[in-house]
Amino acid sequence: MRGGVVVLEKKMIPVKLDNYKPLRELVFESLREAIINATLKPGERLMEVQLAEDMGVSRTPVREAIRKLELEGFVVMVPRKGAYVAGISLKDIADVYEIRAALEALASGLAAERITEEELEDLERHLVKVNEYTEAQNLHSLVEIDTSFHDILYKASRNERLVQIISNLREQIMRFRTTSLAVPGRMKEALLEHKELVEAISERNIAKAQELAQRHVENAENIMLDSLQKQFGEGKLK
Amino acid sequence: MRGGVVVLEKKMIPVKLDNYKPLRELVFESLREAIINATLKPGERLMEVQLAEDMGVSRTPVREAIRKLELEGFVVMVPRKGAYVAGISLKDIADVYEIRAALEALASGLAAERITEEELEDLERHLVKVNEYTEAQNLHSLVEIDTSFHDILYKASRNERLVQIISNLREQIMRFRTTSLAVPGRMKEALLEHKELVEAISERNIAKAQELAQRHVENAENIMLDSLQKQFGEGKLK
DNA sequence: TTTCCAATAAAGGTATATAATTAGGGGATA
DNA sequence: TATCCCCTAATTATATACCTTTATTGGAAA
Secondary structure, eight states: OOOSSOOOOSSOOOOOOTTOOOHHHHHHHHHHHHHHTTSSOTTOEEOHHHHHHHHTSOHHHHHHHHHHHHHTTSEEEETTTEEEEOOBOHHHHHHHHHHHHHHHHHHHHHHHHHOOHHHHHHHHHHHHHHHHHHHTTOHHHHHHHHHHHHHHHHHTTOOHHHHHHHHHHHHHHHTTHHHHHTSTTHHHHHHHHHHHHHHHHHTTOHHHHHHHHHHHHHHHHHHHHHHHHHHSOSSOBO | OOOSSOOOOSSOOOOOOTTOOOHHHHHHHHHHHHHHTTSSOTTOEEOHHHHHHHHTSOHHHHHHHHHHHHHTTSEEEETTTEEEEOOBOHHHHHHHHHHHHHHHHHHHHHHHHHOOHHHHHHHHHHHHHHHHHHHTTOHHHHHHHHHHHHHHHHHTTOOHHHHHHHHHHHHHHHTTHHHHHTSTTHHHHHHHHHHHHHHHHHTTOHHHHHHHHHHHHHHHHHHHHHHHHHHSOSSOBO
16 A cells, blocks of 8 residues: 555665575574574584474475585584584684684774764764673673674775674684673773774774774683683583 | 405504595585686576586585585575576675785784794795796696695694685685786786795794785785776676 | 394485476467 | 566475485394
């Protein structure tokens, strides 16, 4: 029902009925989510028939979802055995952080060049919220707003592939994220680092933004590795 | 038939019958190869039945291979339409180089820290060959040995994920590689840059290695973007 | 009791069958 | 002649069936 009067549209509406998602996508997202929040634990076996039954679909979309999880590093395949939730060693975590430090420095530098005023304001609004949640010790909301903060920041780099790679790397260790920010004092420290970073970016100080981003990641790495090393010894985290 | 006499094995043979590869892997590699060397051209439609027939397999492994190609950015999916070989814009290429510059700098710096003497010697042996092929203007062999050179270099970073990401990014634009090294004078230039880089690494000069690697990638980018800009205008390369 | 072998079940790998959606063409009508 | 609609063919999406390999378990023999 469009009403009786035909109105001339200003623009052609980009009619995207892209709401449609294949089952494999839903399964993929569902499984990834479960792996990230440790509902599916490292080392756990993923059996196709069982997953298919649980989700009420056939094996085909489940298999296709697993293929994608495999490439993103969330599961490992053992030929003729099946898929297992990927374990991750301390070395793996260190490796990921090493890459993230470089890429987040790159992204922050690019953001300092390319960010718009609107985005900058948005970032600052986020900082206010981060502040609130930090005061309130609201860990859950903090993690959420923190993720959103970084999303805006990285998008400002105007490099979609970069955003995608960083996002993937962050997800890889987000399985242990709670451990990181839960360390006493880290929340306030991180907030300060974020503030400095935004300041450098708003000053369009590329080198400083890079430097701060890199150090920010390195700090997060040290905290996390420390606390993990205490929890577990060496070996794979399973 | 193991023969009549049982011989005591010196060592436990790491009995990996890992020679086995699922069909989906073979199909995956085959398709990726075809896309990289432009047998399958950007924008071309990939039809499952046809590919399956051509390769003498069923649709299932073909579909699974396509799922992986999708995640690696080699194909784009249009829901209910199928898969198309991914087109790539000049912006895309610039984005990829932007990331590569940062990551190859990182890898080279790490290599300067962690490379072994054996690996260094191996690199220098490769340089000799690069020299030969450059003199002989043997483009094909040059591309091959160049790839191998970089593989050794990046492995020396002792960061497998880093190696994997860089490899993927290189493959993404390898589809246009011929254009890059074919530019007159670039081959010699690249050789010189490689020599300097190896020198910096053998001196364990981390900062210099990073700097040289970054500039090397940036140079390659400029050459390639220039020559592509002449060939095509704007728009997707199809 | 322990070890080895065989039978069997269970799971992944592959192929095929069915459903659903889309593109395209041809004909009818204005 | 042009436009609109319906029908058909083709293709993807999903489900199911079949094949192959591996792990397990129970029993027989040493």
